[in-house]
Amino acid sequence: AKILVLHGPNLNLLGAREPHIYGHETLAEINQQLAERARAAGHELLWFQSNAEHELVGRIHQGRDDGTAMILCNAGAFTHTSIALRDAFAAAAIPFIELHLSNVFAREPFRHQSYLSDIALGLICGFGADSYRLALDAALQRLPAGSV
Ligand code: DQA
Numbered sequence: 001a002k003i004l005v006l007h008g009p010n011l012n013l014l015g016a017r018e019p020h021i022y023g024h025e026t027l028a029e030i031n032q033q034l035a036e037r038a039r040a041a042g043h044e045l046l047w048f049q050s051n052a053e054h055e056l057v058g059r060i061h062q063g064r065d066d067g068t069a070m071i072l073c074n075a076g077a078f079t080h081t082s083i084a085l086r087d088a089f090a091a092a093a094i095p096f097i098e099l100h101l102s103n104v105f106a107r108e109p110f111r112h113q114s115y116l117s118d119i120a121l122g123l124i125c126g127f128g129a130d131s132y133r134l135a136l137d138a139a140l141q142r143l144p145a146g147s148v
Pocket residue numbers: 009010011074075076077078079099100101102103104111
């Protein structure tokens with residue numbers, strides 16, 4: 001099946017951005033590992049990063065047309081602000097897993113709110129880059145085996 005990893009604003013700077021919070025792994029390294037792991041399980045993994053809300057909304061719409069079966073989404077700060085992203089997920093009706101590198105609940109109160117959590121399959125946060133790997137494992141459990 002087709003799995004999409006969606007990265008929101010500022011995640012292009014992973015590795016260099018506040019590494020004490022977000023770790024040292026770069027987005028390219030994370031994406032490559034995820035793609036390999038998905039391929040080994042017989043699935044195809046694509047990824048998309050944007051700092052622009054409308055591009056993320058557009059990519060979710062595209063997922064509706066290209067047969068994306070599952071989305072792993074780290075929406076970054078848009079998690080806490082974007083009704084548009086929430087509506088896009090609802091409109092596309094593609095199951096998704098919300099994830100964050102940091103434990104957002106151990107941080108500032110404005111990060112405790114998410115416009116996505118209640119319509120997500122589930123939420124993984126606080127495990128650094130492992131949050132992505134754990135989210136992929138959860139996705140693989142829920143997809144029919146080896147169905148590229
Ligand atoms: C983040 C947490 C958000 O609050 C923050 O705005 C980010 C990254 C995370 O992965 O921990 O950009 O989603």
